[in-house]
Amino acid sequence: MKGTPLVLLAVLLAGSQAVDANAQTIAITGGTVHPVSGPRIDNGIVLIENGRIVAVGSAANVRIGSAEIIDATGKVVTPGLLEAGTQLGLVEVGAVAATRHGSLDDGAVRSAFRVSDSVDPRSMLFPIARADGVTHAISAPSGGVISGQGAALTLLGSTRSEVLFRDPVALYATLGPGAAGSAGGSRGGVVMELRVAFDDARKAMEKFTQEVEVGVEDPPEPISRDVAPVAAVLRGDMPLVVRASGATDIEMALELQAEYGFRMIIDGGEEAWLVAAQLAAANVPVMIRALENRPTQFDRLSTRYETPGLLAAAGVDVILTTHSSHRVGQVTHEAGNAVRYGMEWDAALAAVTLAPARAFGLDADLGSLEAGKRANVVVWSDDPFEFAGFAERVFIDGKEIDMVTRQGQLFERYRSLDPSN
Amino acid sequence: MIRTIQRVVLGTLLGICATALMAGPSAAQAPSSSEVADLLQGVPNGSWRSTYAAPPSRPTLIRGATIMTAAGEELADASILFEDGRITRVGSNFDAPADAVIIDGRGRFVTPGLIDSHSHIGVSPVPEVPGSANNNETGMTTPQVWIEHSIWPQGPGFVRALAGGATTLHLLPGSGDLIEGRGATVKPVGARTAQEMLFPGAPRTVKMACGENPKRGNGFPSTKMGNVAGYREAFIDATKYRNEWDAWIANPEGDAPDRDLGLETLAEVLRGNILVQWHCYTADEMATNLEVAREFGFQVRSFHHAVEGYKIRDLLAEAGTAASMWSENWGFKMEALDGISENVALVSSAGARAIVHSDDDMRTQYLNHEAAKSMWAARRRGMVVSRDEALRWVTVNPAWALGIDDRVGTLEAGKNADVVLWSGDPFSVYSVPDQVWIDGALRWDRSDPAYQRVADFELGQVETGGAR
Numbered sequence: 001m002k003g004t005p006l007v008l009l010a011v012l013l014a015g016s017q018a019v020d021a022n023a024q025t026i027a028i029t030g031g032t033v034h035p036v037s038g039p040r041i042d043n044g045i046v047l048i049e050n051g052r053i054v055a056v057g058s059a060a061n062v063r064i065g066s067a068e069i070i071d072a073t074g075k076v077v078t079p080g081l082l083e084a085g086t087q088l089g090l091v092e093v094g095a096v097a098a099t100r101h102g103s104l105d106d107g108a109v110r111s112a113f114r115v116s117d118s119v120d121p122r123s124m125l126f127p128i129a130r131a132d133g134v135t136h137a138i139s140a141p142s143g144g145v146i147s148g149q150g151a152a153l154t155l156l157g158s159t160r161s162e163v164l165f166r167d168p169v170a171l172y173a174t175l176g177p178g179a180a181g182s183a184g185g186s187r188g189g190v191v192m193e194l195r196v197a198f199d200d201a202r203k204a205m206e207k208f209t210q211e212v213e214v215g216v217e218d219p220p221e222p223i224s225r226d227v228a229p230v231a232a233v234l235r236g237d238m239p240l241v242v243r244a245s246g247a248t249d250i251e252m253a254l255e256l257q258a259e260y261g262f263r264m265i266i267d268g269g270e271e272a273w274l275v276a277a278q279l280a281a282a283n284v285p286v287m288i289r290a291l292e293n294r295p296t297q298f299d300r301l302s303t304r305y306e307t308p309g310l311l312a313a314a315g316v317d318v319i320l321t322t323h324s325s326h327r328v329g330q331v332t333h334e335a336g337n338a339v340r341y342g343m344e345w346d347a348a349l350a351a352v353t354l355a356p357a358r359a360f361g362l363d364a365d366l367g368s369l370e371a372g373k374r375a376n377v378v379v380w381s382d383d384p385f386e387f388a389g390f391a392e393r394v395f396i397d398g399k400e401i402d403m404v405t406r407q408g409q410l411f412e413r414y415r416s417l418d419p420s421n
Numbered sequence: 422m423i424r425t426i427q428r429v430v431l432g433t434l435l436g437i438c439a440t441a442l443m444a445g446p447s448a449a450q451a452p453s454s455s456e457v458a459d460l461l462q463g464v465p466n467g468s469w470r471s472t473y474a475a476p477p478s479r480p481t482l483i484r485g486a487t488i489m490t491a492a493g494e495e496l497a498d499a500s501i502l503f504e505d506g507r508i509t510r511v512g513s514n515f516d517a518p519a520d521a522v523i524i525d526g527r528g529r530f531v532t533p534g535l536i537d538s539h540s541h542i543g544v545s546p547v548p549e550v551p552g553s554a555n556n557n558e559t560g561m562t563t564p565q566v567w568i569e570h571s572i573w574p575q576g577p578g579f580v581r582a583l584a585g586g587a588t589t590l591h592l593l594p595g596s597g598d599l600i601e602g603r604g605a606t607v608k609p610v611g612a613r614t615a616q617e618m619l620f621p622g623a624p625r626t627v628k629m630a631c632g633e634n635p636k637r638g639n640g641f642p643s644t645k646m647g648n649v650a651g652y653r654e655a656f657i658d659a660t661k662y663r664n665e666w667d668a669w670i671a672n673p674e675g676d677a678p679d680r681d682l683g684l685e686t687l688a689e690v691l692r693g694n695i696l697v698q699w700h701c702y703t704a705d706e707m708a709t710n711l712e713v714a715r716e717f718g719f720q721v722r723s724f725h726h727a728v729e730g731y732k733i734r735d736l737l738a739e740a741g742t743a744a745s746m747w748s749e750n751w752g753f754k755m756e757a758l759d760g761i762s763e764n765v766a767l768v769s770s771a772g773a774r775a776i777v778h779s780d781d782d783m784r785t786q787y788l789n790h791e792a793a794k795s796m797w798a799a800r801r802r803g804m805v806v807s808r809d810e811a812l813r814w815v816t817v818n819p820a821w822a823l824g825i826d827d828r829v830g831t832l833e834a835g836k837n838a839d840v841v842l843w844s845g846d847p848f849s850v851y852s853v854p855d856q857v858w859i860d861g862a863l864r865w866d867r868s869d870p871a872y873q874r875v876a877d878f879e880l881g882q883v884e885t886g887g888a889r
Contacts, residue, residue, distance in 0.1 A: 093752060093753070093758060094752065094753035094754060095633070095754035095755065096754070096755065125752075293783075293786075294578065295878075295879065295882075295883065296547045301548070302884045330749065333790065333850065336851065339850070340851050340853060385850055387790065387796070387848065388797050388800075407760075410759055410761050414731050414732055414767065415767075417735055417771075
């Protein structure tokens with residue numbers, strides 16, 4: 001797996017942007033607006049123009065002119081949800097191997113693997129996710145010590161370039177027993193593999209810089225495709241998502257971060273509450289399920305429901321996820337359960353919108369209802385965390401989606417058992 | 422073993438037992454009849470009994486609460502009294518006995534204890550390690566195994582289920598085989614032995630499975646038709662076995678037929694004494710399996726998972742077969758591809774008994790949420806679903822599937838006092854069980870560590886920061 005220095009440069013390029021050509025002006029009026037970036041606005045207005053939000057405020061303060069009015073009276077208005085822990089577009093039917101493309105079979109270090117090369121923009125899961133108010137997702141690779149590079153997706157579009165919002169968005173690694181099988185069978189073996197990867201990347205960066213600055217007679221030594229993404233992480237171009245469940249492995253992640261210096265997001269984090277202060281001090285966000293309190297493995301015996309609330313109270317940025325692809329709409333249930341066990345409601349909403357957008361560097365466009373951001377807006381029938389709360393109208397880049405899903409079509413077909421159906 | 426049974430039980434009793442069996446309940450020799458029944462069920466000599474005993478409890482009155490009975494009514498500002506393990510009154514304006522514990526339920530809700538018709542807690546337990554995995558016996562048909570012989574009573578999942586308001590769990594083996602073995606209905610209480618958890622008097626059940634799990638080749642069937650042939654062959658054998666035993670009971674001369682553990686279970690299915698719980702996803706396979714049941718003359722008590730139950734809800738209603746379903750879980754394999762969130766309500770609307778089950782030690786902790794999701798998924802489509810109907814999906818309907826609906830599943834006088842006091846509306850995501858009683862005894866109290874049992878495994882291993 002040899003490449004050229006261009007590989008390194010390619011990593012730096014921003015991903016393609018979803019196309020929006022909606023010239024309409026739309027005003028969503030009358031609803032209880034949760035901008036996330038600021039306090040709740042009763043009887044608020046979200047004004048959308050050309051796929052962007054141009055104003056958010058109270059009815060008294062926003063002039064809507066001749067905009068098309070979407071009446072959200074009695075409804076709840078939030079940013080589109082960002083589900084940061086999915087494999088959307090990488091898996092269609094779990095048990096059908098031919099529809100699974102999120103992981104390479106073997107090797108400890110698979111940094112060069114980019115899920116964007118696997119993503120299927122025609123996945124039936126996209127319409128299902130967006131009809132539940134999830135307008136954007138991060139699709140991540142799995143397996144090995146370094147799994148590869150994830151991508152941020154806009155869940156509307158029919159081509160790869162339309163759905164790829166940011167590619168790559170992060171590099172993924174795993175610490176602890178989950179990756180030991182790829183690293184000789186030991187937790188320490190995993191760390192060893194990571195150190196080798198970081199050291200190789202450091203050396204390659206130093207050598208490359210030297211060769212470019214000083215100049216050499218021979219062509220510069222090619223940088224391995226697997227080293228370049230790690231170098232991009234060390235340069236701060238994208239975060240490293242470290243999957244770690246146990247407090248012991250999270251502490252190790254923090255040590256590595258301190259030693260090598262990179263932006264890090266902990267994913268899993270079942271025992272993160274035990275090291276909340278350290279995570280807060282290191283400014284490391286934690287991506288976690290709220291619906292988990294079981295000691296499923298020996299590395300996470302202290303898993304508990306209160307973790308999202310405890311982390312938030314300690315000042316850690318919490319990202320809530322379903323860690324699923326077929327049930328990403330259930331991220332609202334995750335948020336509701338986080339609140340049930342102590343998280344503030346506003347923090348839980350941020351945990352499915354602005355917090356993941358910030359952690360993955362997407363907050364210039366996503367995650368809140370603010371002028372200048374992309375117009376990803378959901379009108380909910382009720383509190384979105386409650387079971388009575390459904391996404392009624394969903395806007396992606398200012399365009400209202402049609403809410404048609406395969407499941408909805410099945411329901412309509414069997415709503416009556418009349419044989420003429 | 423066979424000879425022992427013959428000598429001890431049959432030699433002394435069967436001469437009159439046969440008469441008793443034929444004569445029905447009026448026969449004077451009823452005890453003998455039960456001895457025979459025990460033998461046929463494979464529990465002779467008083468073996469394999471529940472040794473569960475509810476701890477002593479004081480009469481308890483909850484007043485001023487919203488009481489969701491699961492029996493057709495939701496009573497505002499109402500009271501419930503339970504004494505000696507039973508519910509004695511539900512309604513308003515009555516006084517408690519002098520020694521009663523009185524609980525102010527204002528702003529809170531009361532439901533029956535929730536019942537999960539499909540659980541693997543303690544048999545496929547956490548931590549998920551091979552040494553603790555005791556759920557799947559290997560073989561094309563394994564009706565000879567009983568899940569009660571696999572239970573780890575100290576499994577950390579039990580107390581979590583209890584803390585979520587579940588008071589009865591149906592533990593099932595499988596589903597890798599065509600016929601998996603017997604299930605067991607248990608109470609998620611602290612116990613040293615499996616027998617101390619068994620729901621006294623609950624009928625035994627058998628788990629069967631169709632579809633992709635057993636259809637995996639390598640000594641197992643490779644096709645759906647292979648699955649069906651496997652069931653039919655097993656029940657042909659079971660019919661013969663049952664006939665041999667019934668003939669011998671009618672005229673007990675010579676040695677009793679040899680016992681066969683597997684056929685014993687299936688013969689009891691044919692007699693209607695063991696309730697069939699059939700793991701099956703698709704509409705076509707459920708319909709096919711109803712025909713298998715018709716061929717051999719038994720009833721399918723409940724299909725499990727029934728992801729396409731909505732497509733054949735009329736057939737389920739007609740057969741009197743319940744469907745235990747997820748509120749939302751689909752797409753993980755081909756037979757789960759057509760799962761829709763309106764499934765439960767559609768099945769319910771056809772008059773079939775709809776059940777929301779977990780098959781999972783997370784979902785079992787919030788069956789109320791799962792029922793609420795299914796209720797709202799249907800209401801969103803304009804379907805009419807009452808709160809009482811949705812509550813029945815996780816209470817009296819699963820109780821029926823397990824044959825215990827005469828004892829649990831509703832808040833009515835005379836029923837076992839399996840009661841949950843919720844901090845708020847149990848159909849709100851934000852509510853939690855404040856207190857949970859089983860048979861009138863307080864088993865979980867959110868604010869009292871004395872009623873927050875920690876599993877043996879977790880002692881000294883888990884940091885809780887002072888709370889679970």
